[in-house]
Amino acid sequence: MTRAEHDTVTPADKDATGEIAQPPGHVEVWRGNEHSPVEGAPDGVITLKDLEVYYGDFRAVTDVNVQFGSKEITALIGPSGCGKSTVLRCLNRMNDLVPGARVVGTVAYHGVDIYGPDVDVIEVRRRVGMVFQKPNPFPKSIYDNVAYGPRVTGMKVDSMDELVERALRGAALWDEVKDKLKQNAFGLSGGQQQRLCIARAIATSPEVILMDEPCSALDPIATAKIEDLMAELAKTYTIIIVTHNMQQAARVSQRTGFFTAEADEMGHRTGRLVEFDTTEHIFGNPSDERTEAYITGRFG
Amino acid sequence: MTTTTVSFGERLRSGRRSSTASMVFTAVLWACMAIICAFLFFVLFTIIQQGVARLDGNLLDRQPSQIRPETAGVQSALFGTLWVIGLTAVIAVPLGIAAAVYLEEYADPKRWYNRLIELNIQNLAAVPTIIYGILVLAFVVRGPLSVGAVVLAGGVALALLILPVIIITTREALRAVPEEIRAGSLALGATPWQTTWKQVLPAAISGIATGTILSLSRAIGEAAPLILVGATTFITFNPDGVFSRYTTLPVQIYTLVPEDRDAYRDLAYATILLLIIVLLAMNAIAIWLRNRYQRRW
Ligand SMILES: Nc1ncnc2c1ncn2[C@@H]1O[C@H](COP(=O)(O)OP(=O)(O)OP(=O)(O)O)[C@@H](O)[C@H]1O
Ligand SMILES: [Mg+2]
Numbered sequence: 056m057t058r059a060e061h062d063t064v065t066p067a068d069k070d071a072t073g074e075i076a077q078p079p080g081h082v083e084v085w086r087g088n089e090h091s092p093v094e095g096a097p098d099g100v101i102t103l104k105d106l107e108v109y110y111g112d113f114r115a116v117t118d119v120n121v122q123f124g125s126k127e128i129t130a131l132i133g134p135s136g137c138g139k140s141t142v143l144r145c146l147n148r149m150n151d152l153v154p155g156a157r158v159v160g161t162v163a164y165h166g167v168d169i170y171g172p173d174v175d176v177i178e179v180r181r182r183v184g185m186v187f188q189k190p191n192p193f194p195k196s197i198y199d200n201v202a203y204g205p206r207v208t209g210m211k212v213d214s215m216d217e218l219v220e221r222a223l224r225g226a227a228l229w230d231e232v233k234d235k236l237k238q239n240a241f242g243l244s245g246g247q248q249q250r251l252c253i254a255r256a257i258a259t260s261p262e263v264i265l266m267d268e269p270c271s272a273l274d275p276i277a278t279a280k281i282e283d284l285m286a287e288l289a290k291t292y293t294i295i296i297v298t299h300n301m302q303q304a305a306r307v308s309q310r311t312g313f314f315t316a317e318a319d320e321m322g323h324r325t326g327r328l329v330e331f332d333t334t335e336h337i338f339g340n341p342s343d344e345r346t347e348a349y350i351t352g353r354f355g
Numbered sequence: 356m357t358t359t360t361v362s363f364g365e366r367l368r369s370g371r372r373s374s375t376a377s378m379v380f381t382a383v384l385w386a387c388m389a390i391i392c393a394f395l396f397f398v399l400f401t402i403i404q405q406g407v408a409r410l411d412g413n414l415l416d417r418q419p420s421q422i423r424p425e426t427a428g429v430q431s432a433l434f435g436t437l438w439v440i441g442l443t444a445v446i447a448v449p450l451g452i453a454a455a456v457y458l459e460e461y462a463d464p465k466r467w468y469n470r471l472i473e474l475n476i477q478n479l480a481a482v483p484t485i486i487y488g489i490l491v492l493a494f495v496v497r498g499p500l501s502v503g504a505v506v507l508a509g510g511v512a513l514a515l516l517i518l519p520v521i522i523i524t525t526r527e528a529l530r531a532v533p534e535e536i537r538a539g540s541l542a543l544g545a546t547p548w549q550t551t552w553k554q555v556l557p558a559a560i561s562g563i564a565t566g567t568i569l570s571l572s573r574a575i576g577e578a579a580p581l582i583l584v585g586a587t588t589f590i591t592f593n594p595d596g597v598f599s600r601y602t603t604l605p606v607q608i609y610t611l612v613p614e615d616r617d618a619y620r621d622l623a624y625a626t627i628l629l630l631i632i633v634l635l636a637m638n639a640i641a642i643w644l645r646n647r648y649q650r651r652w
Pocket of ligand 2 (some may be wrong): 139140267284297
């Protein structure tokens with residue numbers, strides 16, 4: 056995979072407000088060098104440079120350099136405990152909620168280090184949404200679940216009803232719930248709840264959606280629906296998904312990153328990004344033997 | 356084949372030995388509960404039997420009287436109780452919930468001052484009620500504030516008394532709200548304050564309300580701290596504000612019981628019955644609230 060396909064990286068910010076474009080503290084997008092190449096992705100809507108995450112004294116992941124491409128699905132795979140969720144949580148600063156978590160290195164979103172000073176976490180999370188492993192609807196009505204994000208972030212909307220409908224349609228849930236918008240979201244099935252969480256996430260018009268094993272609590276039919284939905288969403292949104300399901304990664308993603316954690320001589324296990332490339336390449340002809348061992352099921 | 360069946364059956368039957376022990380244990384537990392219930396029902400029965408005669412309109416309509424205890428009432432005490440407990444709620448509920456929200460949602464438990472506060476709240480819940488009376492007597496009734504023996508002092512004393520309990524029960528209710536709700540809200544770009552106010556508190560409301568009502572109903576029955584802060588024993592007018600002198604039902608009972616005239620004794624029983632009815636009503640509201648808003652995660 057060739058790196059640095061583009062000479063200049065223009066912030067893919069189609070947002071008319073232009074808040075993100077060229078703010079103070081602008082960081083050059085990392086293009087890699089001979090020693091530490093940034094593998095793969097074309098435009099680097101999110102770029103990680105020498106990312107290292109600690110929980111207290113424990114170093115969970117280190118040395119992650121990668122560029123994620125916009126409007127495509129990137130899958131992060133790897134054995135349990137290798138730091139996939141940890142890396143994913145860095146991308147919208149959800150690691151801030153973990154006491155003792157510390158992030159070293161750069162997480163650049165459109166060239167802005169989101170861990171830099173003066174960065175508004177709220178704004179970051181509005182642009183980089185998240186869907187969790189376990190469906191976590193709020194104990195409110197279906198309507199209020201979707202309207203919550205736009206309300207709390209003070210989005211100016213002409214018609215909340217329209218916005219809710221658009222988000223629910225976007226999450227392929229509208230037809231199933233249009234007659235019971237005022238009912239409590241807990242009455243939905245697990246798969247519907249997860250699609251509601253996706254609707255909730257897209258209601259704030261994010262650019263990137265992070266998903267941490269979004270289908271692991273769902274049955275195969277609900278999973279298939281979410282996978283179809285992801286393919287549809289990838290036309291509009293950038294999706295980064297953590298999954299344990301190899302077939303899922305192969306089916307839905309355009310690019311795949313393989314993480315693993317290897318113990319050093321002191322016995323500390325630290326996660327690293329082993330390989331990042333097109334999904335085709337990772338599953339067809341991986342460059343690293345650890346990747347091959349993992350995807351063929353001989354490891355982890 | 357037969358051998359395995361036999362040994363399997365033996366193994367099954369050998370389980371019976373432990374079932375004898377568990378039956379004995381169950382019987383002991385039942386006996387304990389029967390004793391407690393018998394005692395409770397005896398007390399309740401006596402109070403109802405002795406008190407029902409004077410549980411009439413006069414009890415609620417009239418003021419205490421030393422000349423005609425046969426037709427006297429305890430209206431001033433009933434209104435005094437309502438005033439004091441209302442003021443207690445106004446002081447203790449917002450303070451208690453705010454403190455619990457701080458400790459549960461904002462405080463860093465590693466900081467020494469937060470740990471100190473936590474430890475102290477645990478201890479405060481175990482402080483004898485009379486101590487709160489002495490404190491309020493020294494600082495509110497006399498001393499710096501010098502408001503005198505008025506409703507305000509009684510309300511402050513009871514508010515201090517139940518504050519630790521409200522904080523502890525509210526924290527438990529907040530802790531029962533799953534972390535995923537907070538994460539989901541924050542991930543949408545809500546601030547911690549919005550998350551607390553719009554998600555966590557509404558989700559915890561039934562636990563908070565239940566704990567609050569139960570601690571208020573405990574405060575209603577208190578006499579000792581109020582006697583110290585000067586709830587007057589004989590008063591024939593209803594309080595008309597927080598700076599009014601007052602008496603309460605438990606204090607009234609405390610003065611009626613030692614009197615030797617039968618009329619006083621009957622009035623005391625009726626007042627106790629009235630207090631129990633007020634308490635049961637509050638507990639019923641708490642149970643209703645809990646069932647109404649209960650959430651299963
Ligand atoms: N909140 C935390 N506090 C301390 N250590 C943590 C915390 N979260 C994760 N870790 C540690 O960091 C390492 C990476 O965890 P992480 O959850 O990112 O792995 P993962 O790849 O997502 O695993 P899985 O596939 O099981 O979800 C693990 O060793 C884990 O024990
Ligand atoms: Mg994980």
